[in-house]
Amino acid sequence: MGKELKTAAASLGKIAMALVFLAPFYIAVVYAVKSPEEKARTGLAFPTGIHWENFTEAIRVSNFWNATKNSLIVTVFSVALLMIACSMAAYVIARNMHSRFYQCIYYIFLGAILLSFQVVMLPLYVQLKGTGMLNSRLGLILTISGFQLAYNVFVYVGFIRSIPIQMEEAAFIDGAGRLRTFWSIVFPLLKPIVSSTLILNALAVWNDFQISLIIAQKEAVRTIPLTQYFFFGQYSIKLNMAFAAFVLAMIPIIILYLVMQRYIISGVMAGAVKG
Known part of the structure; x- marks a missing residue:
């Protein structure tokens, strides 16, 4: 009983x-x-x-397809940049943790995880405006990727340290250089952590609101989270169309999540515990 x-x-x-x-x-x-x-x-x-007219009206009012295009471009390039840059940086750090210099770099990345967007919001805006990257997809991609960088390096380092270095030494003996060894030997072994960070980064970039609100002020470069502004006016709120746009925005990321969900827990736990 x-x-x-x-x-x-x-x-x-x-x-x-x-x-x-x-x-x-x-x-x-x-x-x-x-x-x-x-x-x-x-x-x-x-x-x-x-x-069903709520959906068609929401698409018309908010210029939804242009926002979807911007979100797709920013998400794809940000995720690709993070996957390549963070895995390579983490590999160098993980294989040189005996050095005080690389230990310092690693702890700087750990400290950056605690850095909130509000702390650097004003200087970031001034810098992007001065370099001409304000209201541009490139500025949005680089900024969002920068704020995801620290967490990704932390997870990749933990996973790479669990990979036996003897495999790389065998490649060096065969004449492979450092770059060839990484892409041919190490990177294929990172499949679990690459898969989990891919979906987590895609979720973060696709749903980002704070950074996009500061950088993407013009309609031409607005992303999907910013389209919600079209439905909330000073004297009226079009709640039905706002939720219709929200449901449409969920579909691509839900599909990606369902395809790759089995890698999330295993990959994150492997990166956080091993090593």
Whole structure:
């Protein structure tokens, strides 16, 4: 009887946690397909009719496809830049941790994880404006990547230190250089951590609001999170269309997450625990 009660309690706990995490999705979908009148009258109740025009109107009003293009460009290039730069930097640090210089560099990266965006927001704005990268995709890519850099290096270093160095020494004996050894021997072994950081970086870049709000002020370079501004005016709020745009924005990143979710926990735990 005691074992059955524990099993039932565990099942109820899992169901409760699932409901907690699924509740925001339910609210978003329900509000996205309701009319303004029904939203005010029925609240979170399931809609009596589906109003697909909320989606088409949200796309039209917010210039959604241009924002989607910008978000895709920024996300793809930021994730690629982080994957290449962080893995190479982490490899050099991990293989030279006996040096005080590289230890210092490593701890600087650790300290940068604690740095909030608000601390550097003003000098960053002035610098980007002075270099002509304000209101540009390049400025957005470099800035977002810079704020993701420290965490990625930390995770990569932990994973690379778990890779036996004898494999690299064998490659050196065969005449391979440092760069060839990294791309041919080490990088293929980083598949778990590359997969997990890929999805985590994609989520962070795709959903970024703070950095995009400061840098992407012109409509031509605005990303999807900034399109929500179109639905919240001084005297009116178009909540239905805002949620419709939100649901559309979730689709690409949910697909990516479902494809690669099995790598997230294993990769992060491997990078944080091993070494």
